[in-house]
Amino acid sequence: MAEFDKGSVSRRTMEIVTALLTSAAGLSVCYGSWRSGIGWSEMGPGAGYFPFYIGVLIILGSLVTLLRSIFLSRFRGEIFIDGKRARSVFGFFLPIVAFLIVSLFLGLYIGTALYIFASMKWQGGYRWWICILAALAVSALFYIVFEIGFQVPLLKGPVENWLGIY
């Protein structure tokens, strides 16, 4: 078996975790369908009839994957992710979560501008005025394409309200 670096996760662990997650999804599908009625109603098969078997198939498929990952040594020694890669994935993922939370309060235009400014400033290491210009340019471009070009509204917050943009 290969030596793992500190903080790395093996592929086998992730295979098992994912198979457990999909079985849980299958179980909740079965439970949800059972509540809607999996039997035969006067209108034919009940609302849960079809999805119930979908859930059963999800569980069956997940179990096969689970058993194969536990008992077959196919992925032994394979690393799913190591510490260095995990850091760069989280370095990209966490700002996205922050971007979403900010956008819920301030709207997507301001959220986008702040997100692009922050990424360029702290991850790209650009000078602040370049970051501001780029952030404003992207938001303005979105506004032109979406609101003016295709006339579809984007989530707006208090700032647009205050500026009188609807």
Next chain:
Amino acid sequence: MGNFGYLMDGFATVITMHHIVIMIAGVMLGILVGVLPGLGAPNGVSLLLPLTFTMDPISAIILLSCMYWGALFGGSTTSILFNIPGEPSSVATTFDGYPMARSGQATRALTLAFMSAGIGALAGVMMITLLSSWVARFALQFSSPEFFAVYFLAFASFIGMGSNSAAKTLVMMMLGFAFATVGMDTISGGLRLTFGLTDLIKGVSFLVAVMGLFGLGELLLTTEEGLRFEGIKARVRAIDVVRTLKEMPRYGWSILRSTIIGIWMGITPAGPTAASFMSYGLARRFAKDKSQFGKGDPRGIVSPETADHSAGTSALLPMLALGVPGSATAAVMMGGLMIWGLTPGPMLFIDRPDFVWGLIASMYIGNVVAVLLVLTTVPLYASILRVPFSIVGPVIVAIIFSGAYQIANSTFDLWLVLGFGVFGYLFKKLDYPIAPLVLAMVLGDKAEDAFRQSMLMSNGSLTIFWSNPLVSAIMALGLLMLVWPLIATAIGLRGSRRRAGQSAKA
């Protein structure tokens, strides 16, 4: 009026200033989407789809289908110049495309790729022109059990023909069906699988799933790989293009073989990725001199490209004529058709011949436009990949979430995209196929309706799927597809044993 007459009408509809501009815009956006990491054809079409709700269906489908062609070309560009496949279906192009470009023949590699891709695409469109109304007429005799059998066949061939583990394919497909059932039940009006969350009543849009799984998932995967793209400087010189054009006829056999593979894999839901790999493999097997493969053999570029594009176009035949898309992108487009109020399937040929033949005509022109555009704009797009990821990445993320919000003006969808993104990353790393999930999400309602109506017709007996020769034949074919891996291993085992016996004799 024959197909030819309809096609001419289609050309008359399509050749207007308005539609040509839409085509050019679609192709340009498509190339962009194909070149950028994390934005592939399915995701690009999903992002553009909400913007087409207000357009007329013909213009909308031209925009989306041209984006698809453009994305296929864009994917080949990055394969050749950067050794980064922009699309999964252009992975096989990197094997010989990148080595050829590195040896200073970038123009030759690009021209070979684009020309053979164009030929493959046109062959696919011709096949659609010849076969589609025949298939549609045949499908007119279908009722619910037959339709369910066709869906069964489509999904069975995914499990049987796919390169991924059958259990994983099954799980993904069924998860797709499960997502499709979330929300209001169309027959009883009751709520299903909402678990008390009001945000789930409207259901989970397949667009949200595509944006998360393909878009965000792909981006997360990209960040892992480090973010420097080392590309080859390409300047497309006209003289090199002409010289390469002259050598094209030499690869006639490769092109013909790859076209047939591509068309077959495109009509069956195996899709462009499988087609390009298979075509590359066969080109290598049939070549007399194998030494140049992997080092820049032209046949190693021509074969996967032709198959990729002929499969990509052919995937629209089952979508139009049967209502069963042959690839993830075709599935997204079919979802679009349903949103615009059109029902893909045989009735579309009767109700809206102008739409069907307008689309087919646009596929001829669109692909020619795409070849010309991609040849002239390659340097421009190649320079986009040199923009650092710390700018491009966040911009793509912002585009994805803006697109997700526009589907239903719902902030809940934003969180769903994030969730799908995490799972997309996980699934991709663990070799779970994503296309079956998307297909099942788009087809879920239709498959379930077909199933429930069949059950109503037979009072709950499954024998209805074996009640007449037509439905039995389709079901039998589906079962055959399902057990195909077992048969193939059996045959393969025999074959290898025979070979072993021969070598022992020699």
